[in-house]
Amino acid sequence: MLYLLQKKIRRKYKEFKENYKQVRFYNGNEQVLFLHLKRSTKVRTYLNLIFRLKQHYSNPIVIEFSLFRYFVLAKWFRELDFIYFSKPFRKPKIFRLFGHDKKADFLITFAYKEVYQSSAFVEEAIPYIMHPRNYMIAEPLLLEKKIGVLMSGNFEAKIYDSDLITKNFQLLNRWQIYNQVIKHPSMLSLTGIVLKERLFTDDYLHKVVVMKWQEGAIPTEEWRNYLSSSRFLFCSPGMTMPMCHNVLEAMSVGVVPIINYESWLNPSLEDRENCLVYKSMEDVTTVLDFALKISADDYQILRQNVTLYHESYYKSYDFEKNRYKSLILLNEAINDLV
Secondary structure (H helix, E strand, O other): OHHHHHHHHHHHHHHHHHHHHHOOEOOOOOOEEEEEOOOOOOHHHHHHHHHHHHHHOOOOEEEOOOHHHHHHHHHHHHHOOOEEEOOOOOOOOEEEEEEOOOOOOEEEEOOOHHHHOOOOOOOOEOOOOOOHHHHOOOOOOOOOOOEEEEEEEOOOHHHHOOOHHHHHHOOOOHHHHHHHHOOOOOEEEOOHHHHHHHOOOOOOOOOEEEEEHHHOOOOHHHHHHHHOOEEEEEOOOOOOOOOOHHHHHHHHOOOEEEEOOHHHOOOOOOEOOOEEEOOOHHHHHHHHHHHHHOOHHHHHHHHHHHHHHHHHHOOOOOOHHHOOOEEEOOOOOHHHHO
16 A cells, blocks of 8 residues: 555646646636535545536636645646635635535535445435546547447556455455456457457457556547447446446446446446446356347347436436535545445
C-alpha cells in the first residue's frame, strides 16, 4: 500500500503544478449551488455530485475553499468551466446548499452501506457516475455486436494484487479475476489498435477479448463506441472498493455486465435478469462459457433489461424531487464503506 500511496501523491502533485493557475474563485452575482463537504470527501465523490448537478441545474457550482481542496481539485478547474472555489471569508448567493449541516437544502451523507445491504431501490442515493470524461464528450455511436466478452482495463499487480477487496468485502480482487479469465480457452489478448482494425470481421464473436491498458488502450473519446460492439463486459472491482465505473459504461451502451459486486448497484443487479454474476474462481470459467453459448433470443432479453435498468436508475437524478431529504453519496474513504 505504501507504493500506491506514494504513486498517488506524486500524481496529484504533478497535476497540481500543471493546473493550479487554472483555479478560479467565484466573483459573480448569480445564485449558486454551494458544496460544503467535509475534508475527507474524495475527488471522485465531488465529481460524482458535480456531474449529476450539471445534468439538473444551470447554476454555477461553488466549492467551499480550503488548501486541501485547492490541491486535490486543481486539475478539474481546467476541465470544467462551471466550477469555482468560494472566496475565503465570503459566501456567494446560495440557491441550493449541499452539505452535512441539517440546515442544508440537501443533507449529504456517506451512508452507502444502505445501498449494498438492501436489494430494494434506495431513492435518496445519488447514482454513481461513469468515468468523468464520458460526460465531457459526445454521446457514442452504437456499433453492431462483434465481440462475445470484452475485458479491458489496468491489471497491474502492484495496484490490484491487494488484500483490500478480499479482506474488506470478501470478493475476488481484480488481479485474481484477470489471471483466471486469461486461462479460458477462448481468450485472445489484443491491443486497442488491433481490435479496431479487425472489428469488421466476425473473428471475436465467440471469443473472450482481453485488452490491457499498458499494452495499448482505446482512447476514452472512443471507448464506449467500441465497447458497444461487445455483448458482455467482464467487470472487476476497483482498487479500494468494489464499485467501479466499468459497469455503468457497459450498461450505458447496451452491454450486459458480468460482475461480482452486483449488490453495490442501486437497486442490486439480478443474475441472468440484467447481468451475469460470478463469485468464485470456478464461477469465472462457468460464466464465460455461458456468455459465449447464450442464444440470440436470450441475449436480446438480457440486453433490453440492462438498457431499461440504466435508463430508469442511472441516466440522471431529480434533485428537486428530493430537496430537504438526506442524499447518499458513495465516498471512497474506506471508513465510509466498511
